[in-house]
Amino acid sequence: GQQLNQSPQSMFIQEGEDVSMNCTSSSIFNTWLWYKQDPGEGPVLLIALYKAGELTSNGRLTAQFGITRKDSFLNISASIPSDVGIYFCAGPYNFGNEKLTFGTGTRLTIIP
Amino acid sequence: GAVVSQHPSWVICKSGTSVKIECRSLDFQATTMFWYRQFPKQSLMLMATSNEGSKATYEQGVEKDKFLINHASLTLSTLTVTSAHPEDSSFYICSARDRGGNFGSGTRLTVV
Numbered sequence: 001g002q003q004l005n006q007s008p009q010s011m012f013i014q015e016g017e018d019v020s021m022n023c024t025s026s027s028i029f030n031t032w033l034w035y036k037q038d039p040g041e042g043p044v045l046l047i048a049l050y051k052a053g054e055l056t057s058n059g060r061l062t063a064q065f066g067i068t069r070k071d072s073f074l075n076i077s078a079s080i081p082s083d084v085g086i087y088f089c090a091g092p093y094n095f096g097n098e099k100l101t102f103g104t105g106t107r108l109t110i111i112p
Numbered sequence: 113g114a115v116v117s118q119h120p121s122w123v124i125c126k127s128g129t130s131v132k133i134e135c136r137s138l139d140f141q142a143t144t145m146f147w148y149r150q151f152p153k154q155s156l157m158l159m160a161t162s163n164e165g166s167k168a169t170y171e172q173g174v175e176k177d178k179f180l181i182n183h184a185s186l187t188l189s190t191l192t193v194t195s196a197h198p199e200d201s202s203f204y205i206c207s208a209r210d211r212g213g214n215f216g217s218g219t220r221l222t223v224v
């Protein structure tokens with residue numbers, strides 16, 4: 001399957017700072033999904049992107065589907081303590097396939 | 113809506129025994145469910161696709177005789193880890209796609 005690489009691997013920020021992370025693929029995706037996983041829990045869907053160039057917001061979160069269809073970005077504005085967790089990008093194995101391949105993850109830590 | 117319930121949330125078993133994990137779609141019907149495995153500090157890896165009324169399809173490298181999947185109804189899929197060994201200790205997560213991918217809360221399996 002395709003590999004999804006996320007950057008950075010981890011982030012240490014102060015509360016109130018903005019966060020940016022990205023996800024890149026070696027092949028084209030037609031859907032990008034961004035999830036957040038808290039310790040000991042399953043991932044929760046944050047934003048879904050279905051069209052190249054699409055920019056979608058969910059509260060303080062904004063995600064973009066890259067024009068090349070090989071990357072996606074997630075931004076979090078004015079971070080708060082509950083933003084701590086691991087963020088994963090994901091996409092379907094193949095066009096129209098519901099099986100997901102997940103990125104390597106970005107671990108977000110907020111420094112008090 | 114689109115809630116996926118997973119049970120148990122954690123289980124400890126002795127080496128050589130079998131463990132069953134349940135995944136239910138609570139408010140929608142799911143002809144297809146997915147089982148993922150996540151080792152500590154790693155990403156989610158798809159193990160198999162559970163198909164209602166037919167055999168599951170397994171990803172490369174996943175032993176079908178060890179990880180038995182049954183999808184007897186439109187709202188329930190079960191994963192049985194047979195003859196569990198310590199290396200099977202992991203976080204198992206199911207997913208049922210309504211739209212965007214809904215995940216259960218995961219099952220932490222520890223084999224001692």
